[in-house]
Amino acid sequence: MSCEGDRCITCGDVAVAATVVAVDGATATVEVDGGREHVGIDVVGPVAVGEVLLCHAGIAIDKLEVTS
Numbered sequence: 272m273s274c275e276g277d278r279c280i281t282c283g284d285v286a287v288a289a290t291v292v293a294v295d296g297a298t299a300t301v302e303v304d305g306g307r308e309h310v311g312i313d314v315v316g317p318v319a320v321g322e323v324l325l326c327h328a329g330i331a332i333d334k335l336e337v338t339s
Contacts, residue, residue: 286327288335291318301326 289301289310299312301324308329312318315331324331 286325288323289326291320291322291324294318
């Protein structure tokens with residue numbers, strides 16, 4: 272998977288950074304600005320609550336490192 276900035280290079284849509292709030296098998300519940308959505312996590316492998324994922328079209332496409 273190849274990303275250029277925060278845009279999907281294949282379709283031009285923007286991917287979104289979202290925080291994992293729950294994990295259930297191959298799906299994670301993520302939160303962005305108070306809204307929640309279920310995303311597939313098969314591409315990124317196991318994830319844990321608190322991790323930040325780059326999501327596009329209902330799929331987590333990368334794990335992001337959070338720096339403070």
